Amino acid sequence: MRAQIELLGVTKRYPNGVEALRNVTVRVYRGEFLAVIGLSGSGKSTLLRCINRLVEPSEGRVYFEGEDVTHLRGEALRRHRQRIGMVFQQFNLIERRSVLENVLVGALGRVPVWRSLLGNFSAELVQEALHNLEIVGLAEKAAEPVRALSGGQKQRVAIARALMQRPQVLLADEPVASLDPATAHSVLRYLEQLNREHGLTIVCSLHFLSLVRRYASRVVALRTGELVFEGAAEEITPERFRHIYGEEAEEVELR
Amino acid sequence: MSLALRIRALLADALLGAYIGAVVYRIVWGQILGGSPPESVTLAEWLGYAGCAGGFALVGQLARCTPGAWLLWRESMRPWQRTVAQHVVWATVVLTIWTGWSVARVSPVEFFSAKGLESAARLFGALLRPELSILDAALLAMLQTIYIALMATLLGLPPALLLGFLAARNLMRAHPVTFALYAVLRVWINFVRSVEPLIWAVIFSVWVGIGPFAGMLAMLLHTVAALAKLYSEQVESIDPGLVEAVESTGAHPIQVVFYGVVPQVLLPFLAFTIYRWDSNVRMATVIGLVGGGGIGTLLMQYQGLARWQEVGMIVLLIAAVVWVMDYLSARIREMLS
Numbered sequence: 001m002r003a004q005i006e007l008l009g010v011t012k013r014y015p016n017g018v019e020a021l022r023n024v025t026v027r028v029y030r031g032e033f034l035a036v037i038g039l040s041g042s043g044k045s046t047l048l049r050c051i052n053r054l055v056e057p058s059e060g061r062v063y064f065e066g067e068d069v070t071h072l073r074g075e076a077l078r079r080h081r082q083r084i085g086m087v088f089q090q091f092n093l094i095e096r097r098s099v100l101e102n103v104l105v106g107a108l109g110r111v112p113v114w115r116s117l118l119g120n121f122s123a124e125l126v127q128e129a130l131h132n133l134e135i136v137g138l139a140e141k142a143a144e145p146v147r148a149l150s151g152g153q154k155q156r157v158a159i160a161r162a163l164m165q166r167p168q169v170l171l172a173d174e175p176v177a178s179l180d181p182a183t184a185h186s187v188l189r190y191l192e193q194l195n196r197e198h199g200l201t202i203v204c205s206l207h208f209l210s211l212v213r214r215y216a217s218r219v220v221a222l223r224t225g226e227l228v229f230e231g232a233a234e235e236i237t238p239e240r241f242r243h244i245y246g247e248e249a250e251e252v253e254l255r
Numbered sequence: 256m257s258l259a260l261r262i263r264a265l266l267a268d269a270l271l272g273a274y275i276g277a278v279v280y281r282i283v284w285g286q287i288l289g290g291s292p293p294e295s296v297t298l299a300e301w302l303g304y305a306g307c308a309g310g311f312a313l314v315g316q317l318a319r320c321t322p323g324a325w326l327l328w329r330e331s332m333r334p335w336q337r338t339v340a341q342h343v344v345w346a347t348v349v350l351t352i353w354t355g356w357s358v359a360r361v362s363p364v365e366f367f368s369a370k371g372l373e374s375a376a377r378l379f380g381a382l383l384r385p386e387l388s389i390l391d392a393a394l395l396a397m398l399q400t401i402y403i404a405l406m407a408t409l410l411g412l413p414p415a416l417l418l419g420f421l422a423a424r425n426l427m428r429a430h431p432v433t434f435a436l437y438a439v440l441r442v443w444i445n446f447v448r449s450v451e452p453l454i455w456a457v458i459f460s461v462w463v464g465i466g467p468f469a470g471m472l473a474m475l476l477h478t479v480a481a482l483a484k485l486y487s488e489q490v491e492s493i494d495p496g497l498v499e500a501v502e503s504t505g506a507h508p509i510q511v512v513f514y515g516v517v518p519q520v521l522l523p524f525l526a527f528t529i530y531r532w533d534s535n536v537r538m539a540t541v542i543g544l545v546g547g548g549g550i551g552t553l554l555m556q557y558q559g560l561a562r563w564q565e566v567g568m569i570v571l572l573i574a575a576v577v578w579v580m581d582y583l584s585a586r587i588r589e590m591l592s
Contacts, residue, residue, distance in 0.1 A: 052503055082505030092500035094518045105514050109505035116510050158500075165504055 002066060003027035004201055005051055005169065010060035012046050012225075020046035022225040023060070028169070028203055033195045035216035035233070036205040039245060042222040044205040048171045051203065052084040053077055065168075082109040085162025089174035091154040095147040099138060099157050102146055103129040106164025125164075132160040136190055152183035159190055170194065172204040176211070188215050209236065260327065265312050268323030272311025273304040275347060282354045381563030382570060389565050393553060393572050400549030401576070403471050404535035411478035412528060418444065418479065419486025419524075420512065426490060440483075447480035456542045470547025474535050485527045486520070493519040526588040533584035540573050 005028035012021040020043045028034050028051075036044045049055035050062055053069055062070045069080050085106070093102045104121050107129070111121065121129075133139045136156035146154060155175055162170055172191060176184035192215055194200045206212050212219055213233040221229035221236075221244045228244055229236065236244070280300070284290040292300075315321035319328055320339035332340070365371060418440060420426060427437035447455075455473035463469050498515035506514065543551015550573060557565040 054499060054503055078505040078507065080505070081503055084503075086500070086503040088496060088500060090494075090496050092494075092496040094497065094514070096518060105501060105506075106504050108501065108507070108510045108514065113507050113509050116506075117513055161500075161504070171503075 003063075004030045004065060005203075006061075006063040007047070007050060007057075008061045008063070010047075010050055010057045010062065012043075012050065012055060013058045019225050021050070021057075021222075024222070024225070024227045025060075026220050026227065026230070028201060030201055031195070031199050033192070033202045033204070033215060033217045035212040035219045036203065036222065037207075037209070037212060037219060037244065038205075038222035038228075041224075043225040044222055045173055046225075047222065048086070048173050048203060048205060051169070052081050052086055052171055054081075054086075078109060082165050083167055084169045084171060085159075085165045085167035086171040086173065087155060087158040087162055087175050089177045091151075091158050093146045093154055093157055093161075096145060098143055098145055099133065099149070100126070100129055100142040102157055103132060103142075103160045103164055106132075106161035109165065129160070129164060132163040133157075135163065135194075136160045150183070151179050152187055155179065155187045156190060159187075159194075163194075167200065169201040169203065172202065174205050174207065177207055184211065191215070209233070209241070212236075264315070264323035264326040266323075267326065268312040268315040268321050269308035271322060271343070271347065273308040275311070275350065276304050276307030278350050278354055282357055283350070286357050287353075378563050382567030384564055385568035385571050386562070386564040387568065389557075389568055390572075393550065393569050396550040396553040396569075397572055397576055399467065400539045400543060400551065401536055403467050403547070403549055404474065404532060404539040407471050407474035407478050407535050407539075408528065408532040411475050411482060411531075415479045415482035415486060416524075418483035420490060420516075422483055422487040423490035424487075425493075425495070426512070426516070444480045444483050444487075447476055448484060450477075452477040452538050453542060453545065456545055456547055460546060465546040467548030470539065470542040470549075473542060473547070474538055477538075478531055478535060482527060482531055485531075486524055489520045489523045489527070490516060522591045526591050529584045529587050533580045536580050537577055540577075 005026075007024060007026045010021055010024045011019065013019050024043070024047065026047070036047060038044050046055055050057050051064070053062070053072060057070055060070070061068060064080065064084075069077075072080050094105070101119075104125060107121065107125050108116055111125070115121075130139055130142060133142055136159050138153060138156055138160065141149065141153065141157075146157060149157065159170075170191070175191070176187050179187060188211060191202055191204065195202050204216070206216070216233055219229065219231060219233050219236065220227060223244055229240055280303070281292055285292040311321060312323065315323045318324075318336070318339075319332060320336040320343075322340050322344055324336070325332065325340045328336075421433075422437060422440040422444060424437060427433040452473045455476055456470050459472040459476075460466070460469040463472065493516055497519065498511060501511045501515035539547065539549055540551045540554075543549045543553075544555050546552060546555075550569060554566060554569045554573075557569065
């Protein structure tokens with residue numbers, strides 16, 4: 001079976017000369033929960049952004065559902081991005097607008113430009129947004145401004161926004177790094193639920209191995225832009241752990 | 256030792272030498288010691304300054320006792336060389352202050368002369384007894400000024416909004432064509448802003464004739480440039496995270512601006528605009544002085560007639576209105592943030 005996402009020999013050099021990824025090959029299979037681990041600056045964010053092409057690889061190829069998306073531009077690039085949802089460490093919501101308006105941002109790709117500028121979303125889209133808010137347990141908050149929500153609730157709004165894209169894949173860039181442990185679990189459980197019940201493929205960068213073991217079906221590890229591990233979370237022995245995180249590192253538990 | 260550093264040191268010494276030569280000849284000898292250098296600068300004088308420049312740079316290189324030499328041999332200078340270099344710097348500072356005093360014709364004698372003090376007392380006395388009977392005429396002129404300022408702000412708003420986004424580096428750098436447009440707009444904005452509105456008023460009064468319209472156009476132009484600069488800096492300082500989030504949904508670039516950028520800049524934009532209206536009112540009173548209409552023109556009329564009590568009335572009114580506008584705009588901006 002061909003993988004849903006294939007990154008083949010991807011290298012990314014930024015204009016300042018930094019090589020964020022070096023010849024990385026990763027395959028993501030339909031319906032899996034893939035965790036991406038590694039130190040800060042190891043290239044996790046860049047890897048995720050090569051998938052939805054917020055970042056354009058310098059070398060190598062990216063395939064999505066068998067289609068070469070490495071150098072897409074314009075309308076084709078926007079259509080590619082629409083099928084991949086993304087959530088971020090800092091949530092990246094419009095703080096002063098309502099929860100509902102923020103969720104509707106996820107539908108922008110499906111709305112004619114002039115209509116979206118008037119803020120004119122159809123009743124069907126609003127229904128869909130409310131339904132997605134129900135999935136993340138926030139339907140009753142729809143009218144509230146985002147700034148009134150807690151961190152965990154904000155991340156769930158961001159998930160609902162991503163669901164508005166009717167995505168085939170959900171990218172999560174350190175989604176729980178700025179949340180407390182209890183909230184982190186609650187957010188990851190929503191991702192797990194989407195993965196199990198809706199068959200959504202999830203690619204998620206994480207800091208804590210305990211979370212990786214609890215939620216991920218497979219792990220890839222990056223170190224200074226290079227792929228240094230690929231396999232099940234249980235296979236990360238203390239020795240491999242030091243190889244990924246450096247000799248000085250010690251594992252911190254997050255329960 | 257790097258060549259660039261050496262050139263910099265030589266240039267510094269040469270400029271300093273020419274500067275000291277010119278100040279000594281033109282100011283110390285010409286104005287303070289009563290000498291009489293010719294009005295225009297002759298070739299001989301230019302050559303003299305060139306000689307000063309070359310000589311000073313040469314001394315710096317050979318004797319190593321000039322500020323330029325200090326740039327090059329800071330660590331290895333002998334105490335006497337260091338002392339001489341320091342004294343050159345001090346002498347330059349003293350000469351410069353002396354020059355400024357002389358050029359500005361600062362004269363305590365005139366400031367405290369009996370005749371001068373008497374005139375000032377008469378003037379200030381009149382200003383403190385404002386002529387209330389012209390209050391209604393002054394108020395009407397003041398309203399005219401406020402409306403001129405309002406018009407300049409409102410008409411300037413749409414172009415400033417457009418330019419604010421087009422002159423934001425973070426939105427324009429992606430493509431060479433848009434980046435070229437960005438660079439051109441930046442130059443234009445900085446040029447228009449660096450010329451005072453008063454000078455634009457003079458230019459426009461040649462174009463459309465002296466009057467409120469010329470004053471309004473001058474402020475309009477300056478407002479567009481000033482607001483565009485403030486707006487674009489606000490756009491440049493936004494959090495890129497939201498922009499990235501909207502991009503990741505597959506939104507069109509126009510949608511990215513409307514949903515990723517606009518929500519972050521809307522309130523600051525409003526605050527800048529209100530502030531600009533308030534400063535335009537202040538500016539309009541000044542532009543009125545050169546015939547831009549409104550309260551400034553009225554003030555100049557009474558000043559020409561030496562009717563200081565009327566002038567006092569107008570000055571008080573300007574102060575009151577400026578204070579009220581300042582206070583209101585500060586309060587509104589507070590509410591926005």
